[in-house]
Amino acid sequence: QVQLVESGGGLAQAGGSLRLSCAASGRTLSYYGMGWFRQAPGKEREFVAGISSGGGMTLYPDSVKGRFTISRDNAKNTVYLQIDSLKPEDSAVYYCAASGSNYYYARSREYDYWGKGTQVTVSS
Helix, strand or coil: CCEEEEECCCECCCEEEEEEEEEEECCCHHCCEEEEEEEEECCEEEEEEECCCCCCCCCCCCCCCCEEEEEEEECCCEEEECCCCCCCCHCCCEEEEEEECCCCCHHHHHHEEECCCCEEEEEE
């Protein structure tokens, strides 16, 4: 079992930056591909970033490419999501997830473990 806890969310102004963290316990994250998703009220959960177990490969949807950066520190059992140039439409609950393999996926059903999320609110 892997327990994931997100942190770093909060209230930020448009144009600013936030760095979200996802700390794992229970097992080492180095075996798992990781993903970040977000869900705004009334909307489906949306994939925003993925990273392979070793950190050598990443994936972003076009909607966030150039503003979001996923990274990981396996020694600290932590994955990060840097969000720059924040926009009001980035407001959502952000979740990290661990997949069942060393790869990442854009589909949420490929992930076995989920955190409870951290709220990001961006004011204009």
